[in-house]
Amino acid sequence: MIPYEQLISQSLAGLKPSGIRKFFDLLSTMDDVISLTVGQPDFVTPWHIREAAIESLERGHTYYTANAGTTDLRRAIADYLDRRFSLRYDPHHEVVVTVGGSEAIDLALRAVINPGDEVIVPVPSFVCYGPLAAMAGGVPVMLETRPEDGFKLTPERLRAAITPRTKLLVLPFPNNPTGAILTEEELCGIADVLRETNVLVLSDEIYAELTYGRRHTSFASIPGMWERTILVSGFSKAYAMTGWRMGYLAAPEPLAREMLKLHQYAIMCAPTISQFAALEALRNGDDDIAMMREEYDRRRSFLLAGLAELGIDCYPAEGAFYLYPHIGKFGLTSEEFCERLLYEGRCAIVPGTAFGDVGEGYARISYAYSMRHLEEALLRIGNFLKTL
Amino acid sequence: MDDILKILEKDATLTPEALAKMCNRTPEEIRAMIAEWEKQGVILGRRTLVDWERAGEEKARAMIEVKIDHRGAYAYDKLAERIRNYPEVKSLYLMSGTYDFLVVVEGKSLKEVAFFVSDKLSSQEIVTATATHFVMNTYKENHVMFKVPTADERINELL
Ligand SMILES: Cc1ncc(COP(=O)(O)O)c(C=O)c1O
Numbered sequence: 079m080i081p082y083e084q085l086i087s088q089s090l091a092g093l094k095p096s097g098i099r100k101f102f103d104l105l106s107t108m109d110d111v112i113s114l115t116v117g118q119p120d121f122v123t124p125w126h127i128r129e130a131a132i133e134s135l136e137r138g139h140t141y142y143t144a145n146a147g148t149t150d151l152r153r154a155i156a157d158y159l160d161r162r163f164s165l166r167y168d169p170h171h172e173v174v175v176t177v178g179g180s181e182a183i184d185l186a187l188r189a190v191i192n193p194g195d196e197v198i199v200p201v202p203s204f205v206c207y208g209p210l211a212a213m214a215g216g217v218p219v220m221l222e223t224r225p226e227d228g229f230k231l232t233p234e235r236l237r238a239a240i241t242p243r244t245k246l247l248v249l250p251f252p253n254n255p256t257g258a259i260l261t262e263e264e265l266c267g268i269a270d271v272l273r274e275t276n277v278l279v280l281s282d283e284i285y286a287e288l289t290y291g292r293r294h295t296s297f298a299s300i301p302g303m304w305e306r307t308i309l310v311s312g313f314s315k316a317y318a319m320t321g322w323r324m325g326y327l328a329a330p331e332p333l334a335r336e337m338l339k340l341h342q343y344a345i346m347c348a349p350t351i352s353q354f355a356a357l358e359a360l361r362n363g364d365d366d367i368a369m370m371r372e373e374y375d376r377r378r379s380f381l382l383a384g385l386a387e388l389g390i391d392c393y394p395a396e397g398a399f400y401l402y403p404h405i406g407k408f409g410l411t412s413e414e415f416c417e418r419l420l421y422e423g424r425c426a427i428v429p430g431t432a433f434g435d436v437g438e439g440y441a442r443i444s445y446a447y448s449m450r451h452l453e454e455a456l457l458r459i460g461n462f463l464k465t466l
Numbered sequence: 467m468d469d470i471l472k473i474l475e476k477d478a479t480l481t482p483e484a485l486a487k488m489c490n491r492t493p494e495e496i497r498a499m500i501a502e503w504e505k506q507g508v509i510l511g512r513r514t515l516v517d518w519e520r521a522g523e524e525k526a527r528a529m530i531e532v533k534i535d536h537r538g539a540y541a542y543d544k545l546a547e548r549i550r551n552y553p554e555v556k557s558l559y560l561m562s563g564t565y566d567f568l569v570v571v572e573g574k575s576l577k578e579v580a581f582f583v584s585d586k587l588s589s590q591e592i593v594t595a596t597a598t599h600f601v602m603n604t605y606k607e608n609h610v611m612f613k614v615p616t617a618d619e620r621i622n623e624l625l
Binding site for chain 2: 102105106113115116118120372376377379380382383384449450453
């Protein structure tokens with residue numbers, strides 16, 4: 079018998095598997111459930127983008143590309159970042175095309191962390207930062223964002239969390255699961271705290287195109303912040319391309335160079351077919367984004383009004399496609415509430431505790447669903463609340 | 467405002483209450499807008515798209531090109547008015563190009579449609595020629611794919 083447990087990397091064995099598995103396993107065994115749990119767009123990738131991928135195959139583009147991605151795609155990414163967010167990146171040295179934003183996050187963390195380095199992770203947030211930082215030898219420092227701040231990171235709380243060992247701040251806005259965004263002014267406040275330090279920033283702006291009412295400001299566009307920022311983004315959310323696994327990072331050359339080195343050894347290059355699709359998305363996908371954004375915004379308004387009618391308090395989040403209502407007042411823990419809603423109400427939402435203890439009292443509702451689906455869900459939640 | 471028209475064009479089942487929540491208005495406002503559009507003939511109807519073949523019902527549909535004699539005044543509108551009154555006529559368009567009208571006719575059988583063409587269209591005095599094309603299969607109509615929708619295949623991951 080091979081003693082697998084002793085042979086597995088200790089840091090890996092020490093990572094807890096995602097706590098939500100149990101809930102999702104339960105969900106998958108039930109039918110007649112209206113689910114609001116999924117974290118990816120309901121739209122199919124726009125046809126012209128799919129067509130570009132098909133054409134790339136027809137033309138025989140089936141080889142590796144340059145490690146950092148095709149020149150055309152990197153140029154298109156640099157142009158896009160300039161056009162949308164007034165960011166200047168050299169496509170030849172400061173842009174790397176990755177396998178989803180996920181890979182870019184992993185590269186960024188591994189590229190800068192030394193054993194014992196602290197990584198500040200505002201929570202609740204996407205669940206990968208802490209575990210990946212830990213695997214890179216870092217010490218994740220979870221910094222709670224508070225409902226009274228609209229789940230935004232504040233300069234005061236950031237300042238209090240920084241120590242001499244702080245290497246990196248993760249800036250996960252627009253945020254999954256809270257939908258919180260940081261405005262230009264709020265980013266300036268964060269920047270003022272960082273300016274006195276050498277703390278680097280991993281800005282995960284994968285939801286940058288999905289903000290409602292105001293346009294996204296990139297942290298790298300705040301004066302003096304470009305130099306310390308690793309910008310992570312991708313195609314999954316903006317263009318409904320989750321399955322293509324297309325993301326990228328942009329960073330000053332001394333950082334980009336090191337991340338490219340890792341990428342080169344671990345990945346070689348992002349999938350060629352997906353790169354062709356991504357190029358088409360950047361060149362001709364603005365209207366698709368606008369169409370989807372409008373649709374999400376209407377669903378968001380619909381849900382906010384619907385939840386209010388049901389007496390459920392919810393911060394009117396301005397980004398991503400999630401709402402993060404407060405369910406604590408119904409006298410159940412998040413998990414109890416969500417499990418009973420699932421069993422009795424036949425509606426699934428994600429307990430906030432899936433994002434760590436800070437999520438107690440909250441739940442995540444995704445609105446990457448059709449209006450008909452959302453209407454039915456609200457109806458079921460309403461009926462369930464009447465039984466409490 | 468146009469927003470609401472666009473939304474309704476895609477999904478006529480949305481209630482004024484739902485539309486109000488989606489667009490940050492009151493249901494009363496939405497009702498008034500819809501009533502006004504109906505009055506002006508901007509909103510003309512609401513129907514359900516049915517795949518009759520899948521429902522197990524036989525139907526025959528044809529697109530009929532119609533050419534007319536251009537000598538008379540008001541010929542177009544007069545003829546159009548006549549033709550569109552027949553309940554068998556599903557759609558009627560005035561066309562540019564090699565013929566004048568495109569008439570979409572639906573009936574219970576090919577025969578019924580063919581009879582309609584000879585009895586009611588070709589027989590019109592100013593109609594000089596018709597060409598009937600029967601529809602063999604519908605793949606898409608009004609932006610809707612004619613196929614059984616696939617189930618939501620998105621996985622539950624904490625993304
Ligand atoms: C905040 C955030 N960052 C990054 C990702 C990773 O996306 P991908 O790897 O598909 O680009 C996700 C996916 O859900 C996310 O929510």
